[in-house]
Amino acid sequence: MYVADSRGTPAPAVPPEQPAAVPGTPPGRRAALAPTVLALGTVSLITDISSEMVAAVLPLYLVAGLGLSPLGFGLLDGVYNGVGALVRLTGGHLGDRFGRHKTLAGLGYALSALCKPLLLLAHTLPAIGAVLALDRTGKGLRTAPRDALISLAAAPKDRGRAFGVHRAMDTAGALIGPVLAFLILRGAADGYDAVFTVSACVAALGVLVLVLFVPGRRPGATGGPGTTGGAERADRPGVRGRPDPGEERVSLRASLGLLRRRDLRRTGLCALLLGLCTVSDGFVFLLLQHATRIADRWFALLPLGTAAAFFLLALPLGRLADRIGRGRVFLGGHLALLLAYGLLLAGGHHPALPYAVLLLHGGFYAATDGVLMAAAAGAVPEEHRGAGLALVQTGQALARFAAALGFGAAWTLWGARPALGAAAVLLAAAVAVCARLRPAAT
Numbered sequence: 001m002y003v004a005d006s007r008g009t010p011a012p013a014v015p016p017e018q019p020a021a022v023p024g025t026p027p028g029r030r031a032a033l034a035p036t037v038l039a040l041g042t043v044s045l046i047t048d049i050s051s052e053m054v055a056a057v058l059p060l061y062l063v064a065g066l067g068l069s070p071l072g073f074g075l076l077d078g079v080y081n082g083v084g085a086l087v088r089l090t091g092g093h094l095g096d097r098f099g100r101h102k103t104l105a106g107l108g109y110a111l112s113a114l115c116k117p118l119l120l121l122a123h124t125l126p127a128i129g130a131v132l133a134l135d136r137t138g139k140g141l142r143t144a145p146r147d148a149l150i151s152l153a154a155a156p157k158d159r160g161r162a163f164g165v166h167r168a169m170d171t172a173g174a175l176i177g178p179v180l181a182f183l184i185l186r187g188a189a190d191g192y193d194a195v196f197t198v199s200a201c202v203a204a205l206g207v208l209v210l211v212l213f214v215p216g217r218r219p220g221a222t223g224g225p226g227t228t229g230g231a232e233r234a235d236r237p238g239v240r241g242r243p244d245p246g247e248e249r250v251s252l253r254a255s256l257g258l259l260r261r262r263d264l265r266r267t268g269l270c271a272l273l274l275g276l277c278t279v280s281d282g283f284v285f286l287l288l289q290h291a292t293r294i295a296d297r298w299f300a301l302l303p304l305g306t307a308a309a310f311f312l313l314a315l316p317l318g319r320l321a322d323r324i325g326r327g328r329v330f331l332g333g334h335l336a337l338l339l340a341y342g343l344l345l346a347g348g349h350h351p352a353l354p355y356a357v358l359l360l361h362g363g364f365y366a367a368t369d370g371v372l373m374a375a376a377a378g379a380v381p382e383e384h385r386g387a388g389l390a391l392v393q394t395g396q397a398l399a400r401f402a403a404a405l406g407f408g409a410a411w412t413l414w415g416a417r418p419a420l421g422a423a424a425v426l427l428a429a430a431v432a433v434c435a436r437l438r439p440a441a442t
Contacts, residue, residue: 033154033158033161033162033165034153034154034162035215036149036150036153036214036215037150037153037154037162037165037166038165038169039209039210039213039214039215040146040149040150040166040210040214041165041166041168041169041170042169042209042213043109043206043209043210043213043214044146044166044169044170044173044206045169045170045172045173046173046202046203046205046206046209047109047112047173047202047203047206048170048171048172048173048174048177049173049174049176049177049180049202050113050116050173050177050199050200050202050203050206051112051173051174051177051199051203052173052174052176052177052178052181052303052307053177053178053180053181053184053195053198053199053202054116054119054181054195054196054199055177055281055282055303056177056178056181056182056299056300056301056302056303056304057181057185057191057192057195057299057300058282059073059282059285059286059299060296060299060300061192062076062128063286064296065192066123066125066128068125069412070408070411070412071408071409071411071412072125072408073282073408074283074404074405074406074407074408074409074411074412075125075129075404075405075408076125076128076129076132087137087140087141088140088141088143088144088390088393088394088397089144089387089390089391089394090141091104091105091108091140091141091142091143091144091145091386091390092144092145092148092386092387092388092389092390092391093386093387093390095144095145095148095386096148096383096384096385096386096387100145101145101146101148101149101152101386102145102149102210102214102215104141104142104145105141105142105145105146105149105210105214106142106207106210106211107138107141107142108137108138108139108140108141108142108143108145109138109142109203109206109207109210110138110207111134111135111137111138111141112135112138112139112142112203113138113200113203113204113206113207114134114138115131115132115134115135115138116135116196116199116200116203117196117197117200118131118134119131119196120193120196120197140397143390143393144386144387144389144390144393145386147163147373147377147386147389147393148385148386148389149214150162150163150166150373151163151373151374151377151385151389152382152385156378157322158322159322159374159377159378160318160319160320160321160322160326160370160371160374161315161318161319161322162318162374163318163369163370163371163373163374164314164315164316164317164318164319164366164370165314165315165318166370167310167314167318167365167366167369167370168310168311168314168315171307171310171311171314171365172311174303174304174306174307174310174311175304175307175308175311177303177307178300178301178302178303178304178307179301179304180195180198181195181300182300182301184198185297185300186297258380258384258387258388258391259391261379261380263378263379264376264379264380264388264391264392266437267372267375267376267379267392268376268391268392268395268396269395269437270327270330270434270437271372271392271395271396271399272395272396272398272399273399273430273433273434274334274399274427274430274431274434275395275396275397275398275399275400275403276399276400276402276403276426276430277403277423277426277427277429277430278337278399278400278403278423278427279341279403279407279420279423280400280403280404280407281303281306281361283404283407283408283411284340284344284357284361285299285302285303287344287416287420288302288344288353288354288357288358289302290416291344291347291348291353292349292353292354293349294354302354302358305354305355305358305359305361305362306358306361306362306365307362308358308362309358309359309360309361309362309363309366310362310363310365310366310369311362312362312366313362313363313366313367314365314366314369314370317329317333317363317366317367317371318370318371318374321367321371321374321375322374326371326372326374326375327375329367329371330367330368330371330372330375331431331434331435332367333363333364333365333366333367333368333371334364334368334427334430334431335431336360336363336364336367337360337361337364337427338424338427338428338431339360340356340357340360340361340364341420341423341424341427342424343356343357343360344357344420345417345420345421345424347417372392372396373389373392373393376388376389376392377389403423407419407423410422410423
């Protein structure tokens with residue numbers, strides 16, 4: 001296939017923040033990751049505790065607590081996963097244009113944090129939909145600038161590892177969040193309200209860590225050695241000077257024109273096609289509960305299995321992608337997801353079924369989430385990094401929005417098993433198509 005990886009594009013110079021080698025490092029040993037990667041990983045860990053507390057109980061809260069139909073849940077799940085796509089290009093482009101990736105990311109994290117207490121007041125489909133849309137707007141605003149900061153801080157040959165470390169730390173939060181939600185539901189009288197309240201407090205802590213510990217600029221980002229780059233100058237009010245040549249090229253038209261790049265175009269097309277055939281997490285957990293008759297009280301722990309597999313596999317698969325090609329690993333992740341669908345369709349009450357499905361589900365994310373961003377980062381120039389990543393993320397998010405709506409409608413009309421069977425057939429076809437979109441250099 002394969003999705004384009006960075007070997008098809010000349011590697012940009014390594015930013016000063018992430019040198020190719022650290023003095024005193026033995027030959028052949030990788031340099032330590034940049035502080036930016038570790039700081040953003042910490043922010044994502046804390047934020048994901050908050051987000052996954054809500055995500056772990058939301059499907060059951062909506063379907064069992066508020067009595068929504070699968071179609072209604074599909075609509076809300078589509079909103080939750082797709083609305084952020086409308087602002088991802090804005091976040092990525094503004095971060096590139098003004099050199100304020102940290103500022104845009106911080107605004108996105110803060111907006112999502114403000115939405116958590118609003119869930120306490122929303123009890124109807126329109127109100128909950130509005131809150132979820134606002135929350136996903138925050139996510140869409142922050143994702144591309146955050147990933148741009150990671151890619152700019154890592155050496156090109158280590159981008160898979162950098163994104164793997166970040167996603168592993170992010171997923172550590174996804175491990176903790178469902179456990180907290182489970183404990184709160186068991187111990188609190190008004191369990192759902194307590195989950196939303198604690199989630200809001202944790203989200204605020206994540207914003208504070210970002211403000212205090214994530215670097216706001218990269219010295220020499222666009223200037224030569226020893227100079228002050230455009231990104232640094234943009235984050236320093238009162239410091240003026242002639243814009244760097246790279247900054248003059250950053251425009252909305254130029255950002256959208258990135259799709260003329262062959263590798264980026266094929267990367268985005270593969271992400272879009274496969275996203276159209278991906279069943280959202282909430283539906284996977286509901287299908288697993290339907291197939292195994294897991295009691296409602298254990299439902300909040302299902303995301304824990306996916307997160308555990310993601311956590312364990314993110315870094316090894318990121319390193320593997322750096323060695324054998326990011327497209328191959330990305331495609332392999334979707335094959336793992338296809339196998340999980342097959343196990344759900346086979347059904348039965350074998351005690352190993354939940355573990356196998358959740359392992360494959362987490363492996364899918366480990367092989368695709370950060371790997372896709374590492375692949376896309378190598379296909380765009382540094383000054384357009386945020387917008388380039390946002391283009392790929394937007395296509396994938398819109399595709400998953402459509403997939404959630406379509407699967408919810410299919411479940412309502414046909415039932416769970418026929419809907420999942422149709423999704424599996426479409427996913428297999430999409431994998432076959434993407435296998436033929438292999439760029440010339442992989």
